[in-house]
Amino acid sequence: MKDKKVDLSIEFCGVKFKNPFLLASSPVSNSAEMVEKAYEAGWSGVAFKTLNSDRIPIIHPSPRMNSYHYGHKKLVGLQNVEQISDRPLKDNLLDFLYLKKKYPDHVMISSIMGFSNDEWEYLAKISEDNGADMLELNFSCPHMCVEGTGHHVGKAFDLIEKFTSTVKKAVGIPVIAKMTPNITDMTEPALYAKNGGADAISAINTVSGISEVGLDDMVPKPNIFGIGAISGTSGPAVKPIGLHFIADMAKCQDLALPLCGIGGIETWIDALEYMLLGASTIQVCTGIIHYGYRIVEDMIEGLTDFMIDKGISKVDNLVGLALKNLDTTDKFDLERQGVTEYDLDRCVGCGQCYIICKDAAGQALDWDEKLRQPKLIEDKCLSCMICSFVCPVPGLISFREMPGNWQRNETKVMDESLEAELKYSPYQP
Numbered sequence: 001m002k003d004k005k006v007d008l009s010i011e012f013c014g015v016k017f018k019n020p021f022l023l024a025s026s027p028v029s030n031s032a033e034m035v036e037k038a039y040e041a042g043w044s045g046v047a048f049k050t051l052n053s054d055r056i057p058i059i060h061p062s063p064r065m066n067s068y069h070y071g072h073k074k075l076v077g078l079q080n081v082e083q084i085s086d087r088p089l090k091d092n093l094l095d096f097l098y099l100k101k102k103y104p105d106h107v108m109i110s111s112i113m114g115f116s117n118d119e120w121e122y123l124a125k126i127s128e129d130n131g132a133d134m135l136e137l138n139f140s141c142p143h144m145c146v147e148g149t150g151h152h153v154g155k156a157f158d159l160i161e162k163f164t165s166t167v168k169k170a171v172g173i174p175v176i177a178k179m180t181p182n183i184t185d186m187t188e189p190a191l192y193a194k195n196g197g198a199d200a201i202s203a204i205n206t207v208s209g210i211s212e213v214g215l216d217d218m219v220p221k222p223n224i225f226g227i228g229a230i231s232g233t234s235g236p237a238v239k240p241i242g243l244h245f246i247a248d249m250a251k252c253q254d255l256a257l258p259l260c261g262i263g264g265i266e267t268w269i270d271a272l273e274y275m276l277l278g279a280s281t282i283q284v285c286t287g288i289i290h291y292g293y294r295i296v297e298d299m300i301e302g303l304t305d306f307m308i309d310k311g312i313s314k315v316d317n318l319v320g321l322a323l324k325n326l327d328t329t330d331k332f333d334l335e336r337q338g339v340t341e342y343d344l345d346r347c348v349g350c351g352q353c354y355i356i357c358k359d360a361a362g363q364a365l366d367w368d369e370k371l372r373q374p375k376l377i378e379d380k381c382l383s384c385m386i387c388s389f390v391c392p393v394p395g396l397i398s399f400r401e402m403p404g405n406w407q408r409n410e411t412k413v414m415d416e417s418l419e420a421e422l423k424y425s426p427y428q429p
């Protein structure tokens, strides 16, 4: 039996977390009653549902979410038009006090969104005064009904700097800026947040999207009494976008701030991928909406086992380990090429690989009717690997590098005699 002693605790902006797993600001962190249950399950902290100052009453649209199922896979995405907290500020602050008293070693992050400079300052101060260990500035909600808030700020970079700086002057606790993914380059707004004094960046909030349109009523979902809207998509469908932005920011030497990864995390593997690309903590919303708080048990166990296997004793030694292997596509070694390899003893004869290679790849498979098996024509294989994506037997089709002098066959044209009619001359730059 291997010794199960690894240290999952991590420091983030000088604040100690028992493990890297936090609740994201959302319905899963809406009240102390809920957060308490999450803490008991193993979560180390919470970004509480974004506070409202009560100046403008918050009314959530109804219904406020739509599931995005794809084929047999449930909730590959979630569409939501939820606003910030509709609870009275006083109730939320009382919940902060309760949680801090009962769980002093769990980290309370107050997520705030102001509607003006003054309001940012007010919400920051009142959070600190009532026990918040850190602040998260919500610059990123894609569907706030009030102009000048949410992702509108996240896209107006000077406002990010201004509001961050206002908050930093108002409080002594660390400040995280939460970024919108609804831009092309996140390093730029992150640098504005840094100029404003941000101690860390969290990303991503939801991705602006429309995941489904009702076919009977022709209203994008969720259908709010006949009206749909471009709104926030979350869940596994957005993980590639979250990983991209975290990796980009982790690579940005001018930024050099701790990162909190969010977006499509459901398992310890998702969480670990964010960490390998530079996030030191992670937050989860849709994964909990799908499976409940208990997923953290698997996250803790999976990460622990992985670290034991790799001989890594402290979780922060994992942070950013994949970054050295991340480069731009022009750095690929194109001299090295490979083909697919088939372990045909395990083939079930379904023919999916053959169909897909014919319809979408290099025409590199023949089909042996008698054996009901594919036969690879090596020099036609493009190594696109799509046959392995559709094969129902895990690991049956793998990648094999070919020797340096190996060459793929030239492309086939259907009728070479048509050359006589061809109007063509090679491009001369």
Ligand SMILES: Cc1cc2nc3c(=O)[nH]c(=O)nc-3n(C[C@H](O)[C@H](O)[C@H](O)COP(=O)(O)O)c2cc1C
Pocket: 024, 025, 026, 027, 049, 050, 065, 078, 080, 082, 083, 084, 085, 111, 138, 141, 178, 204, 205, 206, 232, 233, 234, 235, 236, 238, 262, 263, 264, 265, 283, 284, 285, 286, 287
């Ligand atoms: C229903 C819903 C409500 C949300 N409310 C907030 C919020 O109040 N403040 C905030 O910063 N992010 C909010 N988010 C965004 C999440 O915190 C998170 O950034 C996003 O959902 C991506 O993570 P996920 O894929 O784990 O859900 C909300 C997300 C959902 C689905």
